[in-house]
Amino acid sequence: MNNGFRRFLILLAVFVCAFLAVFVTRKIQNGDSIIDILSGGTVGNTEENGEFTLRLAPVIASEKVQVLSAINRESAALVEAVVPSVVSIDTSGIRRERFRDFYGRTWIQPRTFQGQGSGVIVTEEGHVLTNHHVIQGNPRIRLTLHDGTVHGASVIGTDETVDIAVLKIDNRGPFQALKFGDSSKIEVGHAVFAIGNPFGIGTSVTDGKISAKKRPISDIQVDLLQTSAPINPGNSGGPLVNVSGEIIGINSRIYSSDKKNPGFQGIGFAIPSNDAFKTLQSILAKGRPSRGFLGMALRDLDPYSRENYGYQTPGGVSVMGLAPDSPATKAGLKIDDVVISYQGTAVQSMSQLIGLIQRSTINEEVILEIWRQGAKSSLRAIIGKATDYKKDDIKLEKERSEADINLDPQAILEAIGLYVRDTSPAERSRGAGNVIVSKISPTSRLADKLAIGDQVLAINNNLVDRSDDFLLRLIASAAKQDTELRIRRANSTFPVIIPRITPSN
Numbered sequence: 001m002n003n004g005f006r007r008f009l010i011l012l013a014v015f016v017c018a019f020l021a022v023f024v025t026r027k028i029q030n031g032d033s034i035i036d037i038l039s040g041g042t043v044g045n046t047e048e049n050g051e052f053t054l055r056l057a058p059v060i061a062s063e064k065v066q067v068l069s070a071i072n073r074e075s076a077a078l079v080e081a082v083v084p085s086v087v088s089i090d091t092s093g094i095r096r097e098r099f100r101d102f103y104g105r106t107w108i109q110p111r112t113f114q115g116q117g118s119g120v121i122v123t124e125e126g127h128v129l130t131n132h133h134v135i136q137g138n139p140r141i142r143l144t145l146h147d148g149t150v151h152g153a154s155v156i157g158t159d160e161t162v163d164i165a166v167l168k169i170d171n172r173g174p175f176q177a178l179k180f181g182d183s184s185k186i187e188v189g190h191a192v193f194a195i196g197n198p199f200g201i202g203t204s205v206t207d208g209k210i211s212a213k214k215r216p217i218s219d220i221q222v223d224l225l226q227t228s229a230p231i232n233p234g235n236s237g238g239p240l241v242n243v244s245g246e247i248i249g250i251n252s253r254i255y256s257s258d259k260k261n262p263g264f265q266g267i268g269f270a271i272p273s274n275d276a277f278k279t280l281q282s283i284l285a286k287g288r289p290s291r292g293f294l295g296m297a298l299r300d301l302d303p304y305s306r307e308n309y310g311y312q313t314p315g316g317v318s319v320m321g322l323a324p325d326s327p328a329t330k331a332g333l334k335i336d337d338v339v340i341s342y343q344g345t346a347v348q349s350m351s352q353l354i355g356l357i358q359r360s361t362i363n364e365e366v367i368l369e370i371w372r373q374g375a376k377s378s379l380r381a382i383i384g385k386a387t388d389y390k391k392d393d394i395k396l397e398k399e400r401s402e403a404d405i406n407l408d409p410q411a412i413l414e415a416i417g418l419y420v421r422d423t424s425p426a427e428r429s430r431g432a433g434n435v436i437v438s439k440i441s442p443t444s445r446l447a448d449k450l451a452i453g454d455q456v457l458a459i460n461n462n463l464v465d466r467s468d469d470f471l472l473r474l475i476a477s478a479a480k481q482d483t484e485l486r487i488r489r490a491n492s493t494f495p496v497i498i499p500r501i502t503p504s505n
Helices: 003-029 034-039 066-085 273-286 303-309 327-331 350-358 402-406 409-416 425-429 467-478
Strands: 042-047 050-055 086-100 106-121 127-130 140-144 150-159 164-169 191-196 204-215 224-227 239-241 247-254 268-272 296-300 317-322 338-342 365-372 375-382 418-422 435-440 455-459 483-489 492-498
Touching: 066 086, 066 191, 066 204, 066 239, 086 127, 106 191, 106 247, 127 247, 127 273, 140 164, 150 273, 164 273, 191 247, 224 247, 247 273, 268 273, 296 350, 317 327, 327 375, 338 350, 409 467, 418 467, 455 467, 467 483
Parallel strands: none
Antiparallel strands: 042 050, 086 106, 086 140, 106 127, 127 164, 140 150, 150 164, 191 204, 191 239, 204 224, 224 268, 239 247, 247 268, 296 317, 317 338, 338 365, 365 375, 418 435, 435 455, 455 483, 483 492
């Protein structure tokens, strides 16, 4: 071997060693071990855009995340067992809308509408539970099951107060139904799954936690379950299930700060399964929901009635009429009693108390705490059926006089001589109230008490958020009693009393 060839081999060996040294150094910098390099744990390639390396082995061994792997398997098994009972609901129909033209003429024009929601099969015979608002308006209903089959359905009954509707699939079963769970046993923090057909894209599953219980949305609706499981448009009426695949709620609505384009923001609500099941039983038995009844007319308290009753604690409603031989009369309730709690729940408003009574079980014994002549006491009443009584059976404490009847809303407003408007966005951004005094008649008795630009904060201690809300409250109050306005001017707040309006005014 000559010296030239020997020198060539030596240079080649040096080059190979240098290349291997650089290659190994880069691999180690990328996080690979010597074992990975020797075993071929990664694959390299060279493209026009440069060298890249793909990892072939997971960053963590499966035996180190056995619990998470088991959760994945169990979640998949739960969903697989539940989704055959979830249906997609498509509705269509004709809605009559009233229109007014430039000249004040009105006409009614029919318009077609379409809707979409979800439901859950709750009996083998094919009864489906969904929301009342999904099928309101008597639309044509079409159900699509998980297997893709399409069925017609009829409405058996609805309960608008609870927002529940019961449908019946036209075809014969048996169908795969889900079991009701006990919503009273669900706890904050429990894992739940919301299943439905959001946006009409097909069956979809989201998961989350129970965020809160007994979350009220309105005075007359049942307290709802709050969940972090996304409930998007189209999920309404689908089931909220626990880890056993039991229905613990019926998805109902979401909270969204964007009213024009609502979307899920981490707060969803579901009707508790116990309330939904109770409604289902009533509708299947009678074709309609059963309403509890005590037989009394009620009204909210204002500052003047509180002073008359000597009851200054927030909340409470007064009894202004009773039906003869009604459960309320038999329990010992009297006109001018103030009901302050119902079954241990503090009474905040008339509509809340009516809702509590209506949702009570027929023949159930309930306890009412009342305020009568400066003292508290408790009464026991047996809930009756609302259908056993007529509204006209309730006798009010006194009938309205002819003078009250002849006072129409326009006459009341003209007699007061006060005009208001809603605040503009710019005014609200500067901290102004929602209702502003825009005009005062020269002959108004308020001319020396109010000024244009004054802010109306409340009427009879009830906050007002719109001008039409204020005027409705004013009309309802002014012909019956003195009315108190809470006014803000500059940096001061003060009351203004409007004396009761009579025809002679």
